[in-house]
Amino acid sequence: MLTYDTLLFDLDGTLTDPKPGITKSVQYALARFDIDVPDLEVLVPFIGPPLAESFHHYYGLTPEQAQQAIAYYREYFADTGLYENAVYPGIPALLADLRASHKRLLVATSKPTVFAERILAHFDLAHYFELIVGSELDGTRIAKADVIAYALASLPAPAYQNAIMIGDRKHDIIGAQQNGLPSIAVTYGYGSYEELQDQQPTHLIDSVSNLAILLGHEMKAESASV
Template identity: 90%
Template sequence: MLTYDTLLFDLDGTLTDPKPGITKSVQYALARFNIDVPDLDILAPFIGPPLAESFHNYYGFTPEQAQQAIAYYREYFAETGLYENAVFPGIPALLADLRASNKRLLVATSKPTIFAERILAHFDLAHYFELIAGSELDGTRIDKAEVIAYALASLPTPAYQNAIMIGDRKHDIIGAQQNGLPSIAVTYGYGSYEELQSQQPTHLVDSVAGLATLLEHGTTISASI
């Protein structure tokens, strides 16, 4: 029987589906470098990891180019892409039920905190969370392990010992492990089953309904790793 009372949620691909806004923002940034990517699906791997890492991995940008690309990305994202987003069906009800059960809810995202706060407020989800922890606009605290450590530092020790990280990419699972936390990998987001399984999360679920069953009843409708 699960007894996790403190739940850290990733944002993109876990609570909301940000694909249109993120991919269009990346498309806009790349166009400023005269790189034309008409197919937004090609840019879906940018969802989740730190942007600098993705611009380097997928387009070979130097650190300086990656920072300039992030600045271009934010030109579009801050005004338009932020709201080209949708809450996954079932998430509001799940958060309400968890809070009614006296669970402590936090967000731990690589997205800048200011954007995460605006997104969650826009979708009327911010009030469910005790803390919304993200990266800084100056490029610090972008590693998921650092974000999780920052979130955990806000908790009293008993809560820290009873926490679990929930996310859809390997960075969430690795970050949890580096902080000594168990993890739940969700496959309805943007990490493939193979990507997530390779990191050996504590649990793996394939739907919001499966996540709810695991968190609320201590059982899972998908196999644990």
């Protein structure tokens, strides 16, 4: 059982499963470049990392092209892809228990803040979080380390001295380490066990129910099946 008072949660792959919306938005953006990707599974690696990084890494887009691809991505995502998403079973109960125990909860995501806020409000999760921090629409503050640093700087000093980052991709773990935070890597999201283990997180968890146990909030099996 951990006794951290401030918990920073990643969004995609940690609180919600955004696979359909993100992959369809990427597919739409690539199609605008005449890149046809019929199999959405191929686009799963886009979930988590900054989009510009992924468009360059996987499809060789220049920085300028990547920014245009992001604009195309948002054409689909802002109205449709945003809601092609689902909350992982057990997450609402865990967040409610944590808040009832007077834990300070924050979201730290590479997704633009405006989209993160809309998603969390749509799924009735926003009220659990004291602060929701993401990237800016102009492309700034996209690195997870910068997102975490901004979130911590928004808190009173004692609060972030007992904080931990929870996420499903290596960027979450690296970002935590760069800010001097311990971390919990969750393998039920989109980072492989190998990807996460290579970054040496403080803890490695395979389900929402085991995350709850680690945080001292064991839940009924039927409410945390992931």
